Amino acid sequence: MIDKKKRPIRSFVLRGGRLTVAQQHALDELWPHFGIEQRESVLDPEDYFDRPADTIVEIGFGNGESTWRMAQQEPDKNFIGIEVHEPGVGHLLMALDANGVENVRIACEDAVTFLQHRIAAGSLAGIRIYFPDPWPKKRHHKRRIIQPGFVMLLARNLGKGGILHLATDWQPYADHMLEVLQACPDFVNLSPAGDYCERPEWRPYTKYEQRGERLGHQVRDLLYQKLS
């Protein structure tokens, strides 16, 4: 019998969303090229990208619209997108193929374990987490991905000067992010006011951002730099 108390707290619930025929086809045909298989060992980016370049990780990319657009806008960088929801992975695979974007690779697994086991310390130039699940109910706050321990893991994986970029449309989560980040000595806040930053024009609109705006929510961007 599973001991529920020993199950790790996850930031996601796997929804049973069905794959469309096109998404399944993309997974069959394109995953071998763009996918990063699950392993325990530290990943060597040169096994996946045909050139060394600054590597940016995007966590919880949803349908991947932001991922392929940023990769297209920043062709000098390598992107690793991480998402547990398979239909979203299928959606991104189709977009990469349709738009001829080559500088993205995808991991379909829990970002927490991926960052713990597969990313070498100090190896990332940036980590972007846009509109992570806000888990609004108090009893679910422990599921929020932004927590002190996770932020320490992000700091471990970023190189000196690396940028952590978060965005959310849920003010209580923005407050929580600010509190956790301000308490982490490895990061400096890039906001001149010491709290939130202007929305960078280059950040693509995501599905969840548009939903938040329809609901009248204010969007908050947080930008932090890794000190050393």
Ligand SMILES: C[S@@+](CC[C@H](N)C(=O)[O-])C[C@H]1O[C@@H](n2cnc3c(N)ncnc32)[C@H](O)[C@@H]1O
């Ligand atoms: C609210 S959605 C936002 C999606 C997208 N970034 C956007 O703005 O439209 C959060 C996404 O994060 C994914 N997610 C949550 N926790 C994750 C984890 N630990 N590892 C990988 N993906 C995760 C969920 O599956 C979901 O697709």
